[in-house]
Amino acid sequence: MDDWYRFDGAETLDTPALLFYKERIAANIAAALRMVREPALLRPHVKTHKCADIVRMMTAAGISKFKCATIAEAEMLGAAGAPDVLLAYQPAGSKALRLLTLVRRFPDVRFSCLVDDTETAAALDAHCAAAGVTLDVWLDLNVGQNRTGVVPHRAPALAAAVQSCRSLRLAGLHAYDGHITTADPVECRRQVDDAFAPVFALRKELDGIAVIAGGSPTFPCHAGRGDVECSPGTFALWDGSYQRTYPDQPFVPAALLMTSVVSVVNTSLFCTDLGHKSVASEGPIPRLRFVNAPEAMQSGHSEEHMVVTVPDASKYRIGDRLYAMPNHICPSVSMYERAAVVSGGRLAGEWPITARDKRLTV
Amino acid sequence: MDDWYRFDGAETLDTPALLFYKERIAANIAAALRMVREPALLRPHVKTHKCADIVRMMTAAGISKFKCATIAEAEMLGAAGAPDVLLAYQPAGSKALRLLTLVRRFPDVRFSCLVDDTETAAALDAHCAAAGVTLDVWLDLNVGQNRTGVVPHRAPALAAAVQSCRSLRLAGLHAYDGHITTADPVECRRQVDDAFAPVFALRKELDGIAVIAGGSPTFPCHAGRGDVECSPGTFALWDGSYQRTYPDQPFVPAALLMTSVVSVVNTSLFCTDLGHKSVASEGPIPRLRFVNAPEAMQSGHSEEHMVVTVPDASKYRIGDRLYAMPNHICPSVSMYERAAVVSGGRLAGEWPITARDKRLTV
CATH class of the missing domain: 2.40.37.20 (D-serine dehydratase-like domain)
Known part of the structure; x- marks a missing residue:
């Protein structure tokens, strides 16, 4: 039995x-690392577990890059020794100030965040200048999820705006494809390739800048590319819905x-x-x-x-x-x-x- | 505007x-007290706010009886100075032990709980005897919600079983009518009277024992009775659904x-x-x-x-x-x-x- x-x-x-089952978490971390082949191409989202102990399991396994959705998650990552922390959120107002407090508190951590709007980028730049820090930002691209992000054809203008900011540094492109949920690997690949064609065109235009792509459902599609960072989250703990929908994931x-x-x-x-x-x-x-x-x-x-x-x-x-x-x-x-x-x-x-x-x- | x-x-x-708006919370507490006319007939459920500061607002307004659903809520109530705390849950195993720890920690608080099962009552009795305490218990009656509780015609046997327990004391009857959600006061009264007829018959049989009745939707029906304790919870903060569904509530x-x-x-x-x-x-x-x-x-x-x-x-x-x-x-x-x-x-x-x-x- x-x-x-x-x-x-x-x-x-x-x-x-x-209940967290430690050996199973370790097995999931190892499986994700095998899928990307190179730890630098795995940027797990911590929203699934929000747990510093799991972050430490991941860093011990060779993972250095992380993604999160809240300032509290970013702080947890900094305190747990994560070297590279992307806040996958566009921080305005109070969130920008909180992020900058973390940037100063954890000088050895590379914090970065998303932007999808020139005004917000300018405000963030002003906050950074006032704080005396330079911040890496990723352009958040809307590839069909219609939740956040700029549509790719407007991204060059946003990229130029970021590049003109004195205290922001363009780190790359970020695209979350949560609207693609098909379980069929071939169909998934087709939909993902369609959605990301403008992203890769933009990458070319921007001199081969880094790309962070996808979540859990499309992780197998992106993991095989070898030239994008993948940011699945659920793999660490997995769950009933993903187990039923994506039986091929390991x-x-x-x-x-x-x-x-x-x-x-x-x-x-x-x-x-x-x-x-x-x-x-x-x-x-x-x-x-x-x-x-x-x-x-x-x-x-x-x-x-x-x-x-x-x-x-x-x-x-x-x-x-x-x-x-x-x-x-x-x-x-x-x-x-x-x-x-x-x-x-x-x-x-x-x-x-x-x-x-x-x-x-x- | x-x-x-x-x-x-x-x-x-x-x-x-x-956001909690303090004067509005105070107004809601005052309105609930007006509806029952006597503070002893109001036993607010704290699951809505889980907040010791609101408990203290309520005790300052003259409320002494409270209802809760978790051991943590019971502990919060004890620590906040609530004199009378009903755990509206049947505690078995670990929950019984936790409740008894609270009973010993807060000797001036009258803690009580629900039972709907003779085996569980016997186990609780044994725990109480081992701990050297006597615990008030309420018979949890299923009046149609089909969530917990014994059906009223089986309650006399359960009452007898409780009364035969050396370390339990039969405090009264508890009936939650969450299945009655009509907004029409006349129809509400009709449904509530139907559902509670066996409860009141049982009360007569048990020498006029206390009754705790209902939640927020039926609060106006029960508040007018003058001989049951009412245990609404949402009134303290109110919300969009209740505001739309029960516009007559104050x-x-x-x-x-x-x-x-x-x-x-x-x-x-x-x-x-x-x-x-x-x-x-x-x-x-x-x-x-x-x-x-x-x-x-x-x-x-x-x-x-x-x-x-x-x-x-x-x-x-x-x-x-x-x-x-x-x-x-x-x-x-x-x-x-x-x-x-x-x-x-x-x-x-x-x-x-x-x-x-x-x-x-x-």
Whole structure:
């Protein structure tokens, strides 16, 4: 029986609990490094785990470049010894000031950020000049996701604007292709090549500048190129949705949620303590699968309760533990202030979800 | 112009930020007390705010009884000076042990909890006996929500089982009617009376024992009874969904989320920093309304980004601040480690969201 998720010491934890399986995380890091062949082409996004201990596992494995979405994540990376930190966000106003505080606090870290707008670039330049620092910036390109970024044909003007800024340095191009979610490798490659054709044209125009491309779904497409940095995030922990959608990717689930039965409602329903304050809830029900109870199906969700349908609820007792693989691990992790770490089949301490808070010290 | 939400000092905050409007919270507490007429009949649920400072506002207003869903919330209440704390959860295993630790740590607090199962009651009794404490328990009744609780006709046997426990004391009956969501007061009353008929019959049978009834939607129905404790939670902060659905309830929105424009995508789209890690996402899009931009409509959502559709995006600049009223405030609050407090039209400090963590000290 494949009960990889069981471990000694589980009963000492209260639920709901976030579990990190250390050897599986290590295996995922190794698999990602094999896919890019060269560590310098892997820039993992830390939003999935927000955990300094995992950052340290990654740096120990040879990864030096990281991507993040919040100032707190950038601070966590600096404090954990990451040499190169991209804030994949366009910082204006208060965020620009916070970023510059980090730049000064961690002088040995290469911080960089995105811009997609000339006015914002000019304001950032002024902040940098006032702070006496030079900042690397990446042009954020909209390749079809329509979330942030400048469309590629407007990028040359933006590049020129950045290059005219005294305190900004053009580091490269950044394009996130979150709209491409096909599971078929050939179709994925076709869509990605279409979306990135203008990016690579622009790179040529800008003297072969660096490119950061994609997230988890398109990671295999970009990993083979050999001339772009890849920035998947979910691979470190993997999750139910990616496992089902991308079975060809070499990653294994390395995080679960442990929950307890809190009530047996009737002959076909029981209730667990995995409410929507404890598991990502932006998607439809069911939001997870129970690895040790495959017949159990989520049928209701409230803040601290999850109602589950089973063929025979009399088999379940109050206090029974279930292991859940969430569809989406990233926003599930950020609901926990710590993860219980499983290593060698036993409970091996806990790691803080360092950057779940929106403000650490800066 | 009704710009109650604006305040001096907003620009000093980074976004996304949770805002608590102190005078509005005070007004909501006063309105709830007026509805029950007697403070002893109000037992607010703290899951909405998880905030010790709001607990202290409530105790200062004369409220002595509280309801909560997690051990961390129970600990927060004990530490904040709440005299009477109901854990509205059936504690088994690790949760029972944690609750008993609190019982011993705060000897002046009357802690109580729910049970809906004889085996669990017996186990709890054994834990209490071993700890040398007597615990008040409420029978959790399932009046149609089918989430937790025993159906009323099985409650007499459960009551007898509790009464035979040496270290448990039967405190009363608890019934949550979250399945009744009609906005029509007459229809609400009819449905509530139907659902609670067996509860009141059981109360008679059990010598007029105490009853805790309902949540926010049915609060007006139960508040008029004069002989049940009401346990609404959302009233303290109120939110967009309840404001639209229950316009007759006398509460005002007292919490907002402040967000910034981070990118202008095209002529009809812009992007803000209010991702689904920063606003409750268990419901459909749109998950909020912008009080200072009523024409803006959420059209996309990812972890740290919210894409918004407007008639003319050229009116928006990167860095512009928007004030959002989430549909559901409770799971939005728990995404923030602190709230910025607005009082007298200005920023007046910050309050920790004390019990957002799942474990404080116990």
